[in-house]
Amino acid sequence: MKRNPNLSILPGFLFIFDIDYPHEGAVEELICLADVNDSSDLIRVFDAALKPEFVGYSESDRCWIIDTISYYLERGETFVEVLEKRSFLFSDEIVDGRGFMRVLLECLSLYQAEIGKVKDL
Numbered sequence: 001m002k003r004n005p006n007l008s009i010l011p012g013f014l015f016i017f018d019i020d021y022p023h024e025g026a027v028e029e030l031i032c033l034a035d036v037n038d039s040s041d042l043i044r045v046f047d048a049a050l051k052p053e054f055v056g057y058s059e060s061d062r063c064w065i066i067d068t069i070s071y072y073l074e075r076g077e078t079f080v081e082v083l084e085k086r087s088f089l090f091s092d093e094i095v096d097g098r099g100f101m102r103v104l105l106e107c108l109s110l111y112q113a114e115i116g117k118v119k120d121l
Helices: 007-017 025-033 039-054 059-074 080-084 097-120
Strands: none
Touching: 007 039, 007 059, 007 080, 025 039, 039 097, 059 097, 080 097
């Protein structure tokens, strides 16, 4: 059964970038030094910190997160409330919540496609 998009799932999903999340030293440093407002830096951070976690989620949960971000981007959501609920390790504030979420969606969609290719082998 497909679950409806729900904005309230995103703060928990983004906990991986929170100050209180137990990171390995190298990953924590990568997050702290990344320019959160630069898509190239974000992709590197997402690949290192988020991808290993995301691929371990169930198919249903992965789809729910992707569908939620996509749905709210299409509706014009700014994601300010979602992003304000986390104390991020990033050195700078996120200037463009929609831009952050767009890059996140692109990465998650890519990870999901990679998982699908592996399953097809």
